[in-house]
Amino acid sequence: MMKVAPTVNLTSDDWTKITMLLPEGWQEQARECGALKFGRQFSSPEILLRVLLIYFCDGCSMRETTARAAASGLVNISDVALLKRIDKCGEWFPWMTERLVKQTSDIYDIPTTISHRRLLAVDGCLVKEPGSPSPDWRLHYAMDIRTLNCDQSLITSVSAGETLTRFSVQEGDIVIADRGFTHRPGIKHILDQGGDVVARMNLRALPLVTAEGKKFEQLNHLRTLAPGEYGEWSAQMVAEGEQYVVRVCAYRKTEEQCIESERKYLLHISKKQRKQVPEVQEITGYVVVVTTLRELSAEDILGLYRQRWQIELAFKRMKSLIGLGYLKKKNPAGVQAWLQGKLFVACLLERLLAISGHFSPEKTG
Numbered sequence: 001m002m003k004v005a006p007t008v009n010l011t012s013d014d015w016t017k018i019t020m021l022l023p024e025g026w027q028e029q030a031r032e033c034g035a036l037k038f039g040r041q042f043s044s045p046e047i048l049l050r051v052l053l054i055y056f057c058d059g060c061s062m063r064e065t066t067a068r069a070a071a072s073g074l075v076n077i078s079d080v081a082l083l084k085r086i087d088k089c090g091e092w093f094p095w096m097t098e099r100l101v102k103q104t105s106d107i108y109d110i111p112t113t114i115s116h117r118r119l120l121a122v123d124g125c126l127v128k129e130p131g132s133p134s135p136d137w138r139l140h141y142a143m144d145i146r147t148l149n150c151d152q153s154l155i156t157s158v159s160a161g162e163t164l165t166r167f168s169v170q171e172g173d174i175v176i177a178d179r180g181f182t183h184r185p186g187i188k189h190i191l192d193q194g195g196d197v198v199a200r201m202n203l204r205a206l207p208l209v210t211a212e213g214k215k216f217e218q219l220n221h222l223r224t225l226a227p228g229e230y231g232e233w234s235a236q237m238v239a240e241g242e243q244y245v246v247r248v249c250a251y252r253k254t255e256e257q258c259i260e261s262e263r264k265y266l267l268h269i270s271k272k273q274r275k276q277v278p279e280v281q282e283i284t285g286y287v288v289v290v291t292t293l294r295e296l297s298a299e300d301i302l303g304l305y306r307q308r309w310q311i312e313l314a315f316k317r318m319k320s321l322i323g324l325g326y327l328k329k330k331n332p333a334g335v336q337a338w339l340q341g342k343l344f345v346a347c348l349l350e351r352l353l354a355i356s357g358h359f360s361p362e363k364t365g
Contacts (some may be wrong), residue, residue: 015050021351023099033091041077048085050074055082056345086337093340098147100347113295114304118173119145121308122181124162127155134158140166141339145176145307148347150340153332169195174293176308182206182290184239191244191292198305201248201288208235208246208290218248219279222286225252232298249298250288258285318346 030036030045042048051074055065062079070076077085110119122142126135138160141153154166164186169175171194182202190197201218208216216235225231232249253261261284269276289305296304 023096026096029095030092035089035092041075047074056341087334090337093344094149097344097347100351101148111296111300120173121145121176142167150336153335153339165189169193188239196292198289198291201290208237222250227252227254230298247291249301250286251302253285317349318343
């Protein structure tokens with residue numbers, strides 16, 4: 001007989017505080033999105049959400065989640081029934097997540113020239129299932145930056161690298177990526193589908209040339225900027241014999257910002273036991289992105305890239321939650337719902353932290 005680990009029961013007051021953070025109409029939306037359809041085991045959206053929070057927050061297996069739910073007096077349900085219920089939450093989680101994002105994050109003022117286009121942030125992380133000594137899978141996903149809705153997800157082996165070729169886009173989509181995705185095949189893949197790219201520069205993986213075919217000397221261009229100044233230069237990317245015009249947009253950090261960046265760089269190479277490279281250290285004094293967008297200024301391009309980091313706390317918290325739990329590898333729809341559920345919890349935690357100062361645990365006289 002399986003032993004059930006002790007679980008913390010939310011008091012009525014605790015649950016009230018959590019529901020105060022949820023978007024208006026979340027109970028009705030559970031029914032409209034089908035989360036409670038054919039779900040007679042759950043008497044209300046509140047019971048369903050409380051059980052789901054056990055699963056997504058604690059990294060329990062389905063069997064342990066249902067055992068905890070029963071022990072807490074919430075509901076008696078089989079692990080198979082809970083699995084089906086999570087799959088039916090694929091629309092409910094994105095609905096709540098989008099509204100939590102609007103409550104928690106500073107809304108990016110998107111330039112009118114691209115306001116009609118989707119902004120997709122791509123990322124990936126390693127997943128280590130409970131009991132495993134090392135990562136078992138790599139999860140790749142694309143998120144809509146405006147809503148934090150999961151647009152695409154894919155599971156591969158750990159050895160499979162990060163690349164934009166794993167994602168499909170619609171014409172007009174703008175893909176925002178970190179330097180790990182800045183490779184010629186991936187960028188070409190997005191451009192050939194009618195999308196655009198804004199990515200952190202990775203000159204080793206993305207060699208560029210001038211219009212005359214000479215090597216693009218990035219560092220020489222960067223040195224012309226004054227602290228706090230933005231700049232941009234035109235270059236060309238050659239992929240599979242085709243030439244693509246790109247823009248290299250950069251910001252030179254202030255002296256204070258440079259000191260902090262150099263400190264992080266030196267700490268990083270010390271941990272990795274690598275040699276100090278003067279050119280690499282110098283480049284830490286700049287933020288450099290490559291883009292195929294033509295409508296925006298260099299400053300707006302850097303602002304658009306920073307928008308990816310506006311949600312980085314939620315991403316990091318989601319990654320830590322992804323590290324807790326059993327990934328449903330055989331069901332693509334289930335993976336999407338699982339990922340969206342983790343992201344919903346991450347956003348809920350961000351919301352809790354943002355207003356934690358408003359909750360006084362105890363009044364003292």
